[in-house]
Amino acid sequence: MNILISDIKILAGTRSSNSVLKGTSLASLPSIRDAYLIIEDGQIADYGGMKELKRKATSFDEHYIATGKIILPCWCDSHTHLVFAGYREHEFVRKIKGETYEQIAAGGGGILLSAQQLHEMSEDELFIVSFRRLQEVIRMGTGAIEIKSGYGLSIEGEMKMLRVIRRLKQTASIPVRSTFLGAHTFPAAYKDNREGYIKMIIEQMIPVIASEKLADYMDVFCDQGFFTVEETLRICKAGSAFSIFPKIHANQLSVSGGVEAAIHAGAISVDHLEKMDSHAIQALAGSGTIGTLLPAAAFFLRMEYPPARQMIDAGCAIALASDHNPGSSPSGNMNFVVSLACIQMKMLPEEAINAATINGAYAMGLGEEIGSVTVGKKANLILTQPVSSIAYLPYAFGQHHIENVMIGGEWVKDLNMNQQHRN
Numbered sequence: 001m002n003i004l005i006s007d008i009k010i011l012a013g014t015r016s017s018n019s020v021l022k023g024t025s026l027a028s029l030p031s032i033r034d035a036y037l038i039i040e041d042g043q044i045a046d047y048g049g050m051k052e053l054k055r056k057a058t059s060f061d062e063h064y065i066a067t068g069k070i071i072l073p074c075w076c077d078s079h080t081h082l083v084f085a086g087y088r089e090h091e092f093v094r095k096i097k098g099e100t101y102e103q104i105a106a107g108g109g110g111i112l113l114s115a116q117q118l119h120e121m122s123e124d125e126l127f128i129v130s131f132r133r134l135q136e137v138i139r140m141g142t143g144a145i146e147i148k149s150g151y152g153l154s155i156e157g158e159m160k161m162l163r164v165i166r167r168l169k170q171t172a173s174i175p176v177r178s179t180f181l182g183a184h185t186f187p188a189a190y191k192d193n194r195e196g197y198i199k200m201i202i203e204q205m206i207p208v209i210a211s212e213k214l215a216d217y218m219d220v221f222c223d224q225g226f227f228t229v230e231e232t233l234r235i236c237k238a239g240s241a242f243s244i245f246p247k248i249h250a251n252q253l254s255v256s257g258g259v260e261a262a263i264h265a266g267a268i269s270v271d272h273l274e275k276m277d278s279h280a281i282q283a284l285a286g287s288g289t290i291g292t293l294l295p296a297a298a299f300f301l302r303m304e305y306p307p308a309r310q311m312i313d314a315g316c317a318i319a320l321a322s323d324h325n326p327g328s329s330p331s332g333n334m335n336f337v338v339s340l341a342c343i344q345m346k347m348l349p350e351e352a353i354n355a356a357t358i359n360g361a362y363a364m365g366l367g368e369e370i371g372s373v374t375v376g377k378k379a380n381l382i383l384t385q386p387v388s389s390i391a392y393l394p395y396a397f398g399q400h401h402i403e404n405v406m407i408g409g410e411w412v413k414d415l416n417m418n419q420q421h422r423n
């Protein structure tokens with residue numbers, strides 16, 4: 001099956017080779033105006049300016065005309081907790097009335113409530129609600145995703161979540177990466193026995209998860225009131241012994257030393273980073289770890305945003321992700337994340353798009369497969385409605401700009417027949 005998309009107003013994210021984008025290179029989004037794109041067997045086969053198009057449109061199985069529209073790589077959402085049993089909108093209302101995230105968590109709400117809800121839901125039902133959520137974010141342009149466990153907080157619970165993520169991997173049309181987050185918080189029964197729970201993670205959970213190949217990565221919530229730097233390093237060391245490498249939650253609530261710990265542990269990414277000091281920024285800039293920013297969580301919790309500009313200017317590699325979860329970001333809409341990054345963190349539209357595509361792909365080990373318009377990569381692409389420019393996309397926040405999404409060469413929504421020419 002070969003497909004031609006012609007007369008594309010802007011084809012964005014065209015790269016002949018790929019690497020993680022750091023510092024000033026993040027602002028360059030290579031693009032072709034008045035472009036064509038050829039997809040063969042679900043992969044990007046060729047692209048260029050319309051004047052260079054050699055083959056006749058009639059020699060393709062399908063031909064789409066994209067006059068006035070932009071095509072860009074799908075969003076690569078490298079940090080989500082998309083597998084969860086229920087929403088927590090009553091906590092949202094409590095927060096409106098004045099309680100804080102930490103106060104709700106300390107009273108058995110928050111992550112612990114999600115753990116209870118997860119415990120009460122069957123594995124099949126958990127799969128169904130999660131699959132539905134995944135389909136929803138694909139329609140909003142997400143073309144690769146990382147999903148964490150962390151609402152199980154027991155061997156059975158964590159395994160149940162990871163098995164659901166494995167089923168999503170097997171059934172979803174997009175690449176899915178799984179992360180074991182047993183160290184999300186301490187379960188109620190271990191409130192006064194932290195060491196007991198850490199031992200359970202290290203001695204029981206990690207070995208069985210590794211033997212069943214249930215996790216691509218592991219994660220620890222290294223922050224005030226959760227896991228200390230020392231505990232984080234011990235848990236990471238145990239995972240690394242089984243070749244499960246970390247992606248760490250750090251510096252959401254305090255300058256915790258979590259960034260330095262993540263770098264020390266060889267983390268592929270360190271995520272959140274609302275609270276950064278110059279030491280943490282310099283350490284991140286000098287490391288091979290990607291800093292993943294989750295502005296939808298800062299927005300939802302009414303917290304300060306990560307200092308993205310300082311990090312980019314210092315030379316850090318920055319990715320953007322949704323943090324989709326019931327407690328701090330009940331939305332997986334990456335279009336909104338990209339808008340927030342520009343509006344609230346002063347990232348340029350090009351920087352935000354790169355951070356949400358190619359750098360997001362690298363933050364989940366998929367940089368060579370997805371995240372740019374590169375020959376040989378999976379054809380996971382966003383087709384916008386007719387729009388005036390790249391900057392219009394984050395500028396007109398909350399508006400619906402996506403006309404269709406292509407995953408592996410197939411459109412997720414039926415196209416308007418006027419736009420479609422079957423040969």
Ligand code: NIG
Pocket residue numbers: 081110111114221249252297323325326327328329
């Ligand atoms: O990334 N920070 C830790 N974990 C999640 C929130 C999880 C929850 O509240 O359910 C986060 O924000």
Ligand code: FE
Pocket residue numbers: 079080081249323325
């Ligand atoms: Fe998170």
